[in-house]
Amino acid sequence: MKATLDLGDFRAEVVRKAIKHVHLSVYPPDGRVRIAAPAGMELETIRLFAIAKLAWIKRQQRKILAQERETPREFLDRESHYVWGKRYLLKVVEREAAPAVELGHSSLLLQVRPGCDAARRQEILDAWYREQIRQAVPALLEKWQPLIGVEAGKIFVQRMRTRWGSCNPVAGHVRLNTDLAKKPPECLEYIVVHELTHLLEPTHNARFASLMEGFLPHWRQVRDALNRLPVRHEDWTY
8 A cells, every 4th residue: 555745855755564563765767755664554653754864864865866877878889888897998899699797907897799789788698697696606605605595585686776685584585686787896796795685684773784894894985885886877767
């Protein structure tokens, strides 16, 4: 069941679910606010919760509006692309063979069939980025699951428009954004630790912050660095 709260400068979408706690989210590109609340919670109670969080909401909105965006990619020769935080120049090779991507010293080779359009080139590269995450995650799980004392269920890697990762604490499932393969490796590690910690504490409360401090003392610095990096250019729709 959906409702809307008028909070003066903006409106918040309210979605009631079969959950125990209130979850507040602020989404790019324009700072849209969404509140997930327990099914039986009164709207006025949710309103008071949102009012108490107004300062935090406005801080998040300012960060989102200030975040740099990548220029639209056309997937042409000598276009800049990033892999694990390093810049590479794209080299497109048209060949009657299966599509392939190969990372060189300073170039990212994209082999495509003749006539392959930009949308298909993006699809091939996205699949390659997804595979980079899948290859990197097992070592991170092997390192962090024993330290945190949890074990994730399924790990999903997918293109995500509004977040770097997510966790379903009940099912134990973790989702990771494909675009993390474009960022420095410590960003992926931070997100993996973040989502695994949600298996112990589902919300971003004081306990969650304390746990993160114990597992990854510099997590806030990595989080802030990640959030300052340019994000994918999108025609955002909801």
